[in-house]
Amino acid sequence: MVSLLSCQLSAEQLRISVPCASALTCILNSLVTARPSTQAEIWEALEKTNAVASTISAILNYNCDTHPLNYMTEMISVLRCILWIWPSSRYHVWSNCNLMAKLAQYCLRAESTVAAKIIKLYAALALCGNGAMVLLTSEELIVKICDLMGKSQPNIARIEALKLCQVLLRSSRAYNQLMTSHYLPVVQGIIDAMSEVDEKSLVTEACRTALLALRYSGNHHRCFWSNSIDEVLYKILAGSCSSEHQAHKIGCHGELFNKDSKGITNPYVWDILGYLAVHCNKEYVSLRKQQNSFLQALISCACSLSTDLTQKISSVKFSREEREPALRAVLMMLLSPSQYILSEASSKFLEVVLPLGDGYMSVLMSSLESNVTRNLTASFDCVKIMTSLMNLACLVIAQANHSLNKRNAIGVLSTIIKECLHNRLYITRLNSASHLQFCSDGGSCCYLTEEWEGENVILFYGLTVLYNVLRRVSFFCIHCKKNLDAGIVCHDCREYYNESFIRVLEHALCQNISPGPKSYIAHIMSLFGPCGFPSKLGGKMRSALCDNELVDLELLLADGESLSAHAAILSARCPKLLPSGKSRASDGKMTDEWSRRSLYHVRMSDRVDSHALKKILEYAYTGFVTVDADIVKPVKTLAKYCHLTSLQDMLQKEQPRWNSDCLRYDLTAAVEPAEDSFSDIILEAQSNDKMDCHHGSCELSTPHVHSHKIVLSMSCDYLRALFQSGMHESFAEAIRVPVGREALDKLVQWFYSGELPRIPLDCRWKNMSAEEQLSHLKSYAELSSLAEFWFLEGVKEESIEVVTCLNSSTNASLEFISFAAKLGQWELVDAAISSVAHLYPRLRDSGQLEQLDEDLLNMLRAEYVRYSQQRGGS
Numbered sequence: 001m002v003s004l005l006s007c008q009l010s011a012e013q014l015r016i017s018v019p020c021a022s023a024l025t026c027i028l029n030s031l032v033t034a035r036p037s038t039q040a041e042i043w044e045a046l047e048k049t050n051a052v053a054s055t056i057s058a059i060l061n062y063n064c065d066t067h068p069l070n071y072m073t074e075m076i077s078v079l080r081c082i083l084w085i086w087p088s089s090r091y092h093v094w095s096n097c098n099l100m101a102k103l104a105q106y107c108l109r110a111e112s113t114v115a116a117k118i119i120k121l122y123a124a125l126a127l128c129g130n131g132a133m134v135l136l137t138s139e140e141l142i143v144k145i146c147d148l149m150g151k152s153q154p155n156i157a158r159i160e161a162l163k164l165c166q167v168l169l170r171s172s173r174a175y176n177q178l179m180t181s182h183y184l185p186v187v188q189g190i191i192d193a194m195s196e197v198d199e200k201s202l203v204t205e206a207c208r209t210a211l212l213a214l215r216y217s218g219n220h221h222r223c224f225w226s227n228s229i230d231e232v233l234y235k236i237l238a239g240s241c242s243s244e245h246q247a248h249k250i251g252c253h254g255e256l257f258n259k260d261s262k263g264i265t266n267p268y269v270w271d272i273l274g275y276l277a278v279h280c281n282k283e284y285v286s287l288r289k290q291q292n293s294f295l296q297a298l299i300s301c302a303c304s305l306s307t308d309l310t311q312k313i314s315s316v317k318f319s320r321e322e323r324e325p326a327l328r329a330v331l332m333m334l335l336s337p338s339q340y341i342l343s344e345a346s347s348k349f350l351e352v353v354l355p356l357g358d359g360y361m362s363v364l365m366s367s368l369e370s371n372v373t374r375n376l377t378a379s380f381d382c383v384k385i386m387t388s389l390m391n392l393a394c395l396v397i398a399q400a401n402h403s404l405n406k407r408n409a410i411g412v413l414s415t416i417i418k419e420c421l422h423n424r425l426y427i428t429r430l431n432s433a434s435h436l437q438f439c440s441d442g443g444s445c446c447y448l449t450e451e452w453e454g455e456n457v458i459l460f461y462g463l464t465v466l467y468n469v470l471r472r473v474s475f476f477c478i479h480c481k482k483n484l485d486a487g488i489v490c491h492d493c494r495e496y497y498n499e500s501f502i503r504v505l506e507h508a509l510c511q512n513i514s515p516g517p518k519s520y521i522a523h524i525m526s527l528f529g530p531c532g533f534p535s536k537l538g539g540k541m542r543s544a545l546c547d548n549e550l551v552d553l554e555l556l557l558a559d560g561e562s563l564s565a566h567a568a569i570l571s572a573r574c575p576k577l578l579p580s581g582k583s584r585a586s587d588g589k590m591t592d593e594w595s596r597r598s599l600y601h602v603r604m605s606d607r608v609d610s611h612a613l614k615k616i617l618e619y620a621y622t623g624f625v626t627v628d629a630d631i632v633k634p635v636k637t638l639a640k641y642c643h644l645t646s647l648q649d650m651l652q653k654e655q656p657r658w659n660s661d662c663l664r665y666d667l668t669a670a671v672e673p674a675e676d677s678f679s680d681i682i683l684e685a686q687s688n689d690k691m692d693c694h695h696g697s698c699e700l701s702t703p704h705v706h707s708h709k710i711v712l713s714m715s716c717d718y719l720r721a722l723f724q725s726g727m728h729e730s731f732a733e734a735i736r737v738p739v740g741r742e743a744l745d746k747l748v749q750w751f752y753s754g755e756l757p758r759i760p761l762d763c764r765w766k767n768m769s770a771e772e773q774l775s776h777l778k779s780y781a782e783l784s785s786l787a788e789f790w791f792l793e794g795v796k797e798e799s800i801e802v803v804t805c806l807n808s809s810t811n812a813s814l815e816f817i818s819f820a821a822k823l824g825q826w827e828l829v830d831a832a833i834s835s836v837a838h839l840y841p842r843l844r845d846s847g848q849l850e851q852l853d854e855d856l857l858n859m860l861r862a863e864y865v866r867y868s869q870q871r872g873g874s
Helices: 002-010 014-029 036-048 051-061 069-085 097-109 112-125 129-136 139-148 155-170 172-181 183-194 200-213 219-226 229-238 244-248 265-278 282-286 289-305 309-313 320-334 339-356 359-372 382-398 406-421 434-440 457-470 499-509 515-526 536-546 567-573 581-587 610-622 629-641 645-651 709-715 717-724 741-753 770-790 795-808 810-822 826-846 854-873
Strands: 530-532 553-556 562-565 600-603 624-626 681-685 704-707 734-737
Touching: 002 014, 002 036, 002 051, 014 051, 014 069, 036 051, 036 069, 051 069, 051 097, 069 112, 097 112, 097 139, 112 129, 112 139, 112 155, 129 155, 129 172, 139 155, 139 183, 155 172, 155 183, 155 200, 172 183, 183 200, 183 219, 183 229, 200 229, 200 265, 219 229, 219 265, 219 282, 229 265, 229 289, 265 289, 265 320, 282 339, 289 320, 289 339, 320 339, 320 382, 339 382, 359 382, 359 406, 382 457, 406 457, 406 499, 457 515, 499 515, 515 530, 515 645, 530 610, 530 645, 536 610, 536 709, 562 567, 562 610, 567 610, 567 709, 610 624, 610 629, 629 645, 681 709, 681 741, 704 709, 704 741, 709 717, 709 741, 717 770, 741 770, 741 795, 770 795, 770 810, 770 826, 795 810, 795 826, 810 826, 810 854, 826 854
Parallel strands: 553 600, 681 734
Antiparallel strands: 530 624, 553 562, 681 704
16 A cells, blocks of 8 residues: 555656555554564665655745645654654755755744644654754754744644754764753743643643753743743643742642643653752852742642652542652752752751652662662562662762661662673663653764763662762771771772772773763762763873973972973863963973974962872873872862862762763863964875864874874874984974875874774765765775784774775775785774675675676685574574
8 A cells, every 4th residue: 555655656647646645644643663573574665666755846846836734744744754754764855955945934934823733744764864954054054943833823833843852952063053042032931831821732742842952951941931930830830820929828738739630741840840959050040039939839739749658648649650750840949059958958848858858769779679688589679779779869968967778778789789780680761761761752863962960860879879878978088097078998998898899980980981970980080089080091191190201391399399291292281281371482492403293381379289299280281180189179279270160070079960071081172273373293105185284383284183192192102103213204394194085084083082993884974975985985995904014903803893884885895805905904803894794795786796807706705604604593
């Protein structure tokens, strides 16, 4: 049926094409939840009949004078269904400039109902990260979307506009662009829709949009508060007839909820309240200081619903799916930077819990202990563990003088975290918060979104509890005769903290885990001395601290002592320690007749402690430093002056800032064009291309990069030996690198970030021509060859990992195999052959293998035989 109907989409007779499009839309809508195998079969049928091309052609050829309106709207509906279900179809729409221009023209000029259909199509298109960015390039279109959310529009148009915003806000890149430039009309549209409390569908979509908009901090939070978001949330729960007088009289046990309001919007209210709280500051709450009764009522009710105890005394019964968002909101309020919200949430939460005395905390700990000490082959009650950890986190944060058995708690929490890191304890928030399932209605592609808490929320909550238990504990070490607030745990302190667990955390800190858990692990480690995020590149740069040959900066202390440093590293990692532009001009001087490097001096304040400054330099150079208890205060003061916020927060035992990125060691800022980049060497590509340089008076026209000897020499033994050789090359202004322009750019990024840039396997890459793909791939073969000559550790291995994308274009794959073989990069050849071996029969039958020489052909044939044997065995 799909094949027959889609064949008629290009029919010139409208009485055939329009009803066929309508019928096809009905069928495709029913396939959203079909099995993947069924969807694959349908997509094959659509491809064979060129359904996407037919609908695009129909929309482009539409003429309002000769075609009825329903011709265009039906084609738009069909195309929307296809885009929503099959990600590979989206590229052909957003990359078609004529189509995007015509759709925008219709959307801007058409009536609301037609515009709503186009907006619905845009929502499906924006599921592709690249498609979302294309949509956001049109300023007029974004204004139109915001206008469709307004009060004067019909509800169907407002709902579709809100749904489009939801999809856009799921992409981090699109989120930043939308909320930076257009947050005022977006927030106003959301608030207006949330205020229509009698329109349940509209309110639900508005709440979903608000939830996504509030995940990150920014100016839009102030806008939500100034639009009385707390009052709006209160009225969603209590009904439109609620008033401030009623809010003053609200109790803690369910009176806020009436029979009509209890429903799907309630969990969103708590999630929104949580994000408002965790990103709030004193200024935002002061906007509502005259009417804090609404906020107080919301806080009171959230605390009331947050524990299992309230079920017994509340007249309204709530399911786990409704209690979890309220409990999470309480935890986020207790982590709020706003002292007002923190104190209100603490007092209200303790009002609920304290009547039980110490027994409630004991019940939680017993529940956790019984779950994690059972046989590992038994199944864990992950939901119960998660709930207990969330409650325990709230108790530990709210009650400073809690009676928790610290030694026992640390042991239990350590076990939980170990089990999580070994993936034996695992649960996502989607499994316990069904209202968030809307986020996976359509298949996203071409962008990665990573939740700050991570997928495994048990790990996040376990680390949250552990950090808040430890940061209020002063372990006294009998062996060391000192407190262990900050200082490495000694051998005799193992009864308080398992040394092997510290190694587990150290290992986890170097792994690729979500930002939230990683931040809490770093903050836990900082309680015992080590501060920061270790990295491979930072480890290499540690040697630069002792390098006296390439120093170009002297930090002069009041006691006459001086510390040597490198301006290039500090320009990227700690620019506050650099001399001002004026002192650079007056204090720079030649060190000798051979060197062109200037030596700058910076006189430090009398209050700067030399030991603290050494620690700051170590942190700037490596991203990781151990701070002993006796110098925490001066290091903390200096970190504040140097704007090293992450280090300062760790030393002050502050909570990790919600949705903050883990500080990544990166020196790429040092190679960006600036008034003084402190560059002392130029890397020149082996290329005849032309390039305009923006570095001062540089006259080189061939592709090149202004670099720094100290950075290059720490990662490359060959260059370090060259710079120290005393030969002509060690004083040359430029070094010719035997690679092309693209390879040079990737090489510089590796030197300054520690990682080779990867090819994004998105729709752009998959739709490139073989020539374009080969151009990108050749640079990795060149770098692999250079790595052998220059002793670049890890470059060859990273280049090999890149070739896993080869099977997306067989022509590029075969040419790349020949190119890598000519360079003698047989590891790359083996990896490339392995990635395309399964295509051998097709390549043989098409005659494409004729371009390979006999040796390479034999290698491919042998790999195909191995592949066939493994497949047959499995």
